[in-house]
Amino acid sequence: MSEGRMTQGNMGESLLFLTDEQLRQGIEAMFFAYRGFTADPDRILADLAYGRAHHRAIHFINRAPGTTVNNLLAILGVTKQSLNRVLRTLIADGLVESRVGTSDKRERHLYLTDAGRALESQLSDAQRARMRAAYRDAGPEAVAGFKQVLEAMMDNDMRRAYVRLRDGS
Amino acid sequence: MSEGRMTQGNMGESLLFLTDEQLRQGIEAMFFAYRGFTADPDRILADLAYGRAHHRAIHFINRAPGTTVNNLLAILGVTKQSLNRVLRTLIADGLVESRVGTSDKRERHLYLTDAGRALESQLSDAQRARMRAAYRDAGPEAVAGFKQVLEAMMDNDMRRAYVRLRDGS
């Protein structure tokens, strides 16, 4: 992008990379890749009477222990009724613990129990294994590009949430 | 992260790019980006009493006009009952046409009508606009990496379907 003048190969690429055909390929790549992305955890969850929604909650509670319900709602982008249904089962099953806030007692702070952390590991190990294989196949430069494009694709709110998590809230 | 003496920004990256932390970032990037990826079509579809399932069917029928139901089932990865419910409404609403096969009359070949193509355009224009913006922000080299990683993340079956579509079935 910032090299001087273009070689012909380079220029062709630059001129073509915004064609509808290229964009369509990216769209289909996202579609098919997302299926692979969720496939392994989904298989594990199916045996446990849990679904993708439980996985997401567990992931982000593990990521930011002590996070509040409101926080989680903002990250997950669902209604509190929808999240609550999921949290209720996770708490009932002893995977998540909900503690009343100390400074503000209206808030509930969420933590994984040991059992919750065990499931989280199992799920994220599976998902990371696929990610690791993909990263290895593609190489570090491809990975940098991958993240750049994904980040540019996010809504502003989500990009902020992503960066906050990434850089340590 | 990228300062420094060593060409080692590079070497650090190479050594670190398979850490769990890097993998987790990729996982979260996929999660947040996929939300953005589907957001614009979802908004359009909400007004039309259609959902993401209709969008997917319309997309792949447009992509491969005359495709059979079985073909579509393999690509979408859902049951025929689930797909059929979607196709029935699209056919009833005059967006999709189903023609009995000529060589094999058991097969149904699916085509978009003019109205179907109009909706397809509306949906994919919205999705492409976001993709285009992301591509432009990230640049052609990032885009190449993006596609490489996504392709490596797919299940084998899906990768085959993706490549077949990409290279012109």
Add this chain to the structure above:
DNA sequence: TTGGAATGTCAACAAGGCTGACATATGCTG
């Protein structure tokens, strides 16, 4: 002619979204 493939359809069910309404605690502000 017969088996199997491709398709369509019915019924029932579940997950996980949604809205709307309402209850309870708690914090904050005038």
Add this chain to the structure above:
DNA sequence: CAGCATATGTCAGCCTTGTTGACATTCCAA
């Protein structure tokens, strides 16, 4: 202190989109 706002939980009902199982029809191919 009164009253409003905030954070959370919960009930009820609805929708989409996935699932399984069963069954009918049509038609190709051995």
